[in-house]
Amino acid sequence: MTTDYASYLEAHRAEHLEQLKALLRYPSISTDPAHRTDVLQCAEFLAAHLREIGLEHVELLPTGGHPVVYADWLHAAGAPTVIVYGHYDVQPVDPLHFWTTPPFEPDIRDGRLYARGASDDKGPTFMHLKAFEALLQTEGALPVNVKLCIEGEEEIGSAHLPAFLERNQDRFRGDLLVISDTTMYGPGQPSVCYGLRGLAALQVDLRTVNRDLHSGIYGGAAPNAIHALTELLASMHDKAGRVLVEGFYDDVQPLTDEERRAYQQLDLKETDYAKALGLNGADDLVGEPEFSVLERVWARPTLEINGIYGGFEGEGTKTVIPAEAHAKITCRLVPNQDPQKILDLLEKHIAAHTPTGAHVTVQRMDTGNPYVTAFDHPAIQLAAEAYTHAYGVRAVFTRMGGSIPIVETFDRLLGLPAVLIGFGLDTENFHAPNEHFHLDNFDKGLRTLCYYWKALPKAMEAS
Template sequence: MSTLQTLDHYFTENRERHMEELKAFLEIPSISALSEHQPDMQRAAEWLASAFKDTGLENVSIEETAGQPVVYADWLHAENQPTILIYGHYDVQPVDPLHLWETPPFEPSIRDNKLYARGASDDKGQVFMHVKAIEALMKLDGKLPVNVKLIIEGEEEIGSPSLEAYIRENQNKLAADLIVISDTGMYGPGQPAICYGLRGLAGVQVDVKGPKGDLHSGLYGGGVQNPIHALVEILASFRDKEGTIAIDGFYDQVRDLTDEERSAWAALDFDKEAIKKEVGVKELTGEPGYSYTERTWARPTLEVNGVFGGFSGEGIKTVLPSEAGAKITCRLVPDQDPDDIVAKLRAHIKKHEPVGCTVTVTDFDKGKPYLTPYDHEVIQAAGRAYEQVYGVPTVYTRGGGSIPIVAAFDEILNLPVVLMGFGLDTENFHAPNEHFHLENFDKGLRVISTYYGEVEKLGL
């Protein structure tokens, strides 16, 4: 019996137990953004630590940081073999709006071979897969083909504010030959993908203050600046009518796509009509001169995520509001720097500040973009592991989203990062009815286990 057949038998025999264990993990409402869930954060960390010990991992510890704890474990008995550092997170997004969930977000349920729960795909389900892949290899062989270290944090959904300091303080402890992260997605159903790049992030809030209080629009309208009008003027200045960002110097540091990348992406089976249907729009828009894939994977963006101010209740209230605001995020690409982009945003807003109001800009999340050569041997080994299980060639993509800590791993530990995900874009992570396709859960267990063996063959 081949190694893959042996693994397949083990995972099939233990499928029901694994599902019940994963459900228990998903039942913990470990929402890092909400302080009332602090006890749940601790419970999730303790659950993971217990699971690590049961699997046979060693040096298991719940380590304090300035924020939520990090759960660490390792197994280091594969002499003269590479060491894989596995990263993930146990925190999840808030569940609002709750009324849109078909079943309660922390009562996991299976429908149509999909596991529904907050965290099912992002990222508890994918973290759990690594734990069970290690369990299988330990049960079947009594050892692992490579050394492993696991670092699972509790603040990824709020930008990992404490993790970079932890990494810097523990560089020797975290020393490895490569990093594996399962917090990304596949290209499509049945089509595995290796993500070799992520966009960075720069977020700000713009607040516009006008009169000291709300005013009667009949008495003062036309003579006093309306903060909402001023805000709209600022927001409209960010992009031209074609969608190009109009901030001075915004594109100066953008690294161009290679001809090879553009050709490879153009050859992908991209269905424009399916995307329009999926998101419910009549047309796709964006920066001229680039395809949808290029715009969403490798070009920078500026998006207004929220606007607030004035009266928004039922009916109408003839008020000239005192203040208004907007939340803005920019997705960044190599070689853009978040601090530089925020500085350019501030300068642009100052230049376009309307009279009769005061504008304040507040920084929020920041993260650098990440890119590694997709022909790196550890990435190609991951591609082979996918292909053995899925039976189709792996495609190599960039991710439009951001995992800010990836760039910190790259910069501090100077290791190649393998983004080895099993989710699908349609799985509603960060939204109501988050779910995980169990076909990819099942195959993913086999891919991860196979990948450890592929890394062993590299002779790093």
């Protein structure tokens, strides 16, 4: 038995990547009932692997939807108990024609592993398993007690997990929550995330006439559902991109002066940011102009139209006046904003701005509360130190524009401080075609995690 986890990880790197590829081959798309068996088989694969590396009490726990994969190792007397959260479900893969290689046939190109779930979140979750394996194999024990909660519904809003945690509070008692489902600030620049935006989603279904109509016979008299819907949606923003829904910003918790200074010190080049998106320059960016780009994407709320459809969508032309049109909307929320209140405000706005001749129904969908924590906790500061050990640079502290709704649930139910220690990059196309994970971060991230677990007991003594 060697005592050097870094040497162990290097010696077993090829094996570990093949195991990760096996995990990525499961099309565990949680939102699609056609993949329900694939999701279950992915969970079973993880459970078998957890047993293989030496974790105990491995179970697939029912939730009312896709199961939670649970495992623990509880033999570190006097050491803290850590809940490690991740998810094994993935987003749909459409549009398929944009993928260079099939989404569930993992492929390594130019130091990157391409597959759906490579970065979000199978790759980072799998890294925790490999870090635990390395420590068990090189030291014979883990320095901390661990409990794993790997769910299968994160990509559909963790619909069943809050109630599951409510029922299983005793099982998940601990001292700390650790998650690797966030991104780093940039290549070679790790970051510790201390805040996440919340979520409120809804679908708008608009109808005008009682059927699709011939545009020659009825055009000029009959109301067009797509025209009406686009008019309604246009009422939600001004030309700069500010949200015009009355009351939308009322409860927003403003950034502190310290946070604004910290974001300025990151010195984001907004022109470069815009050009990386294929835009001409910073003037093409949208949003509240009185806030910087980092402030807009990390600490300000948004209202985005994610999809709009109706009428004829096939090849060629079909001269119809569509009778119905639909839109999907999500809002990213910041501290003090309540998802249900935001949905109330949106419904009120829609009712007030529905064009003449149109009838609208609204379906409420996913919600999640925003989360921000103080980053002076010793366990959070240790994450920055662990990054420094592996990357050779000090981590910065950031928020993230995305949402992990269950973080707030863990905090509310169990009072667990959360350490968000991620290894992905914003450019890795999660939720999009050609999702990938940089293997440099796979290697350095494993060393980061091993260092973190070994140093955690001493750091927690100060908390």
